[in-house]
Amino acid sequence: MRNLIIIILFFAFAKAYSQQDSKQVYKKRVLETTEIDFLTSYYGQDGDNAAVSGGIGTEELNDFTTTFVVSIPLNDDDVLTIDAGISAYTSASSSNVDPFDDGPADPFQASSGASAGDVWSSISGSYSHSSNDRNSIVNANLSIANEYDYFSLGFGGSYTKLFNEKNTELSISANVFLDSWTTIYPTELRPFGNGGNGLNNDLFTQNTITGNQNYTPIFNEFSDTGRNSYSVGLGFSQILTKNIQGSLSLDVIQQEGLLSTPFQRVYFADIDNSFIDHFHLAEAIEQLPDSRFKIAIGGRLNWYLNEKISLRTFYRYYFDDWGITSHTASIEVPIKLSSKFTIYPSYRFYNQTKADYFRPYETALSTETYYTSDYDLSQYSANQFGLGVSYTDIFTKTRLWNYGIKSIDLRFFQYDRNTTFSSGIITAGIKFVRD
Template sequence: MKKICLTVIGLYLGLLAAFSQQGPANDSSYRSRKLKIDEINLVSSYYHQDGERAAVTGGIGSQKLTDISNTLDIKLIRYDRKDRKQVWTGEVGIDNYTSASSDKIDPKTISSASYADNRVYPSFSFSRENEKKGTEFGVGVSASSEYDYFSIGLNAHVTKKTKDRMGEFNAKGQAYMDRVSLIYPVELRGSEDPNAQKRGSAARNSYSVALSWSQIVNQRLQLAFLLDLVQQDGFLSLPFNRVYTEGGAVQVEHLPSSRFKVPIGARANYFFGDKLIIRSYYRYYFDDWGLKAHTANIETAIKLNNFFSLSPFYRYYRQTEVDYYKPYREHKVGSEFFTSNPDLSAFNSHFYGAGIRLSPPGGLFGWQHFNMLELRYGHYTRSNTLQANIVSLHLRYK
């Protein structure tokens, strides 16, 4: 763990040192043909949760989990011969997590999604914007690797602004090709359960189209409307999630091999006076597993002076259960699909906290390019026992 933290910090400081001798920022009238660093961002988070409804142990037991996440991205820009802006972005993320329930897959050995594990997720993207025409297109590739899961992702997007630059349409297509390692609970390896007979890995593919329209209403208000269409195919269960029937028999979770999801969202941001910004968000979600959900979020940014702001926020979330969910020992034998995963049960949750943002004109700690620091804390509480806390830090070099 220490090694990972030191590596990330070392990498970040190394990049800062390497580019700290650059000249002054470009004049806006000069369009550089050379690739230049625009900004570097480091985001670190500490997340801790606990509860009494672990999916691995059939809907009972500890949900204690800790995750330390670090991501570093670097954004480079240049202008081509036709004066189009090119943006190249590289990113790498490393998570280190510990999970009490994962250790219950096989308590005696480490031949499971282990008690402590890492996830590494690099990504790379390119976009080209024609500022005169108000158009942009971009492509990206990503990967994610952890002990029992591997994913490759591809994406492409197009953006078109209206002539008066008041509206903007964006369409993005994404595809993820994933492999899930089939690691079963120890007592079901070699059992009669037909769902626990597979070995090796299975495919899970996700395809989505995300459409959005952003609109400026006046000098203080802007809106966005978002629609995603998501199709998932393949092995959509998790092989180590136990399900206990009424009689006490144990099986592994079994869910359909296809899921179609439709989230529809809207954002509205309003600038009151010179000191207060209201950011609001609402989403309605439904899928063909019977889950419906509402999400509402409101955040205020209070500008205490030109370079310091305070942002309290609140998020409410409510969902219905999927058709295949029943709690611990309530499933009947003979159902085709079944799960006791509490994340797919009916519940509501509250998430609230606050953030601070510092962006002094002379830079942080007297370092001009090191120009923004954001710190944020949130507490999450769910109606089915889960509680979580998260602290995040964002540093920007520009």
């Protein structure tokens, strides 16, 4: 009997040890193999309320963007992700920073100046570590972005904790962006800046000023060209039933520094107009406070109706200390057509109040401290309709070199405000998985 007990205990210990060792050896990796996402998009917009020309003029812009995202498993627990993108755009609106360089100037016509187009580039990296039980995830990130008049350095991190057999998730994140402007002012204001010669400049001696010929704008160059942004985010997600998942989020953002855009013109109601050709000469540039506090509160509810149809809903309430409040509501209905194809019809509604400092064209007063004619800060509502289709091959049978194609995604969105502004974007993405 004694020997039988010893044998039973021996095999019980051996089984427990082998199970423990098996867990150590065969622990599921966070990411099984290297994944590459290729993303590209084409965006176009138009309208008649360009901030560059003080709330009037063309808002036409076209942009083509390409991005690569590479996720690399470093070991069972750690993943390194590199995200690199480049964006090239042409803008009839921003070309009118200098509207006097090729023929009659007109806010509704594009100029061929240097600001008519540019290239934006960015690169970011993130590192994530998951605990052995996969209930804790730590993430750190670093990013750099550059444009002809803007440079941004960002860094931050997040911590995620899963509870209740992974049915409950809590997360906290924090990010910092340190940005700097290369201040570019409207052409007609530059002679009135530091070291300028005012109306003796060639722009005015070689062109005829009509209207108020005693052109004397209100203009001082910005002394601080930095902008810092600090954000903290909180998230809570809960699986409510086997078919329903809900989440809540809170984002708090503080911005400090140069929050005005240096090349956006403003025109006053109490100053007589001056023109060259058909272009109204700037009477000032946008002036906004050097701080802004924002809060956004959001919620999602995803409902799996059946094996064919799901509902994804979202709502967000936003407010800031510039006087803007907004509401965003959206719904997406993934419809599974087959084991590989899914379509994604969607709708999004947005509504906001105007900022305290927004003034339409020629309504600001020169005695005011802050003013802007940027219609992004005006009161408006907008509707966005979207349709997408995705192809998924979990077995990655289609191959390109040593990579299998895991999914292909194509989407289109049409966005319209109750102003003259409208835009459309086409996006495409392919996910590759390495053998």
